[in-house]
Amino acid sequence: MSSASDSSNPPFEGPEKLLEIWFAPTAADVPQEPSVDGRTGLRLVDRQDWEAMLEIVQCKVLSMDAYLLSESSLFVSPHKLILKTCGTTLNLLGLPRILALAAGVNLPTVHRCFYSRKSFMFPERQSGPHRDWKEEVNYLDKHFSNGAAYTVGKMNGDHWLLYLTNPEDQGPSSPLLSQNGTVPLSVHSDYTIEILMSGLSPSAREPFFNSDLSESADAQTALAHGRDVSSKLGISDIFPPHLTNLDAYSFVPCGYSSNALIRWGEESLETDCPPAAKHHSGEGYYTIHVTPEEGWSYASFECNVPLSVTHTSPSSEAHDAAKMIPTLKELIRRVVSIFQPTRLSLTLFISAEENESAEGELTPVELAQKSFKAALDEIPPSSGLQRFKRTDKINYEFGGYDLAFASFELK
Secondary structure (H helix, E strand, C coil): CCCCCCCCCCCCCCEEEEEEECCCHHHHHCCCCCCCEEHHHHHCCHHHHHHHHHHCCCEEEEECCEECCCCCCEECCCCEEEECCCCCHCCCCCCHHHHHHHCCCCCCCCCEEEEECCCCCCCCHHCCCHCCHHHHHHHHHHCCEEEEEEECHHHHHHHCEEEEECCCCCCCCEEEECCCCCCCCCCCCCCCEEEECCCCCCHHHHHHHHHCCCCCHHHHHHHHHHHHHHHHHHHHHHHCHEEEEHHHHHHCCCCCEEEEEECCCCCHHCCCCHHHHHHCCEEEEEEEEEEEECCCEEEEEEECCCCCCCCCHHHHHHHCCHHEEEEEEHHHHHHHHHHHEEEEEEEEECCCCCCCCCCCCCCCCHHHHHHHHHHCCCHHHHHCCEEEEEEEEEEECCCCCCEEEEEEEEE
């Protein structure tokens, strides 16, 4: 096991750079021509073209199901792309090639772009535009005329950095610190929760040191090992297994990544999930990445499946709870119990098409903040779960999006 003082094993930067580009509001808005075997938009781009783009970023494809990468994940939908990379990868340098590939499949303009990351542990190890947040913003501004950049959280502590653009027919995003809130739960069409964890406990880190994998292990062996680790630790059960298609990879000598595609129907959702999600079956993802070394241990969880903010599962008495998508509180507890961090930050980024809620009603971000606290602090002593104290709570309202951010430390 390596330590932070071991110069022969330089530290690995766990916190990821997350680039998400939308070329249309929905898959239904993608031009129907060209098309091949029902595929349109970005789904027409060949794997070798994505691999050439990833060479610029300095990572490679390990598995095809949802493009599990050597340095994180790539998700491709007809209308949008999500590229999440860690370490010293050059995430933003892939942007020009992505834009060119999209133009080649009749997607010549960007609807929205989002770039975000947690503050780096070792910023001096980064290169290219990632050496500094201002450089990243300047690089993005060269490609987009309507971007806005924000820092959320303590500049001298854990904080979260965000750059986003608005559709061309709207002005730049203007956030307001939320007081009473203004966005109803019923209009969400985009929903992303991130749980960013540092200082993992020794018992939580140990399973990700893959001493039983040889350096010569091939990709299939590493994938099988990753699936076995996922099953043993309960990662496979974060969402109901019958809704989950999980792809996982164990690295040598240590480390872990997984992507999962989640397909759901109305019967799998709680009663107060966003109606936009409940009115039809849907598809989402979660992705996990683990850096287990002592001194810079880190684990991240990201998911875009819409979750209920009910603090208990009212339907669990009538239905088998194992077949239901977890509530936000349940999800947080499941993830945190696996990785046992000493510090964590949570972000919930949700879209809204209206900006007013009924008087007296809690907004989605306030409901999320209540779920954050209930999951991590309001825990019965008999449960055996770790308890955390909240050290930061910030809500933002952007043009068309709201953000709930919170930081916690182990009590």
